């Protein structure tokens with residue numbers, strides 16, 4: 001179901017969709033299943049959307065439309081050395097970097113406002 005979605009899905013929405021297809025699942029069970037799949041590397045988490053996507057290929061990051069929730073994988077390499085250096089100066093060794101961009105998709109941009 002997450003494979004077919006056009007946006008990141010969280011536990012609340014996924015539970016509603018599954019229950020709409022005749023399943024009888026409670027949100028905590030769906031939340032736990034999503035967490036387990038994420039830990040196993042079978043889902044990618046989108047923090048801005050509090051949702052999940054299929055892991056896909058190694059995109060540099062994700063852009064998310066704050067109005068309609070559409071997302072786009074950001075292709076290309078990002079030089080994160082400055083971010084790692086900043087973390088190191090605060091005595092943190094970065095093990096995972098999350099690159100997410102919030103904005104408006106082309107459709108919402110064309111519709112006007114901001």
Ligand SMILES: [Zn+2]
Pocket residue numbers: 065066067068069070104105106107108109
């Ligand atoms: Zn949009």
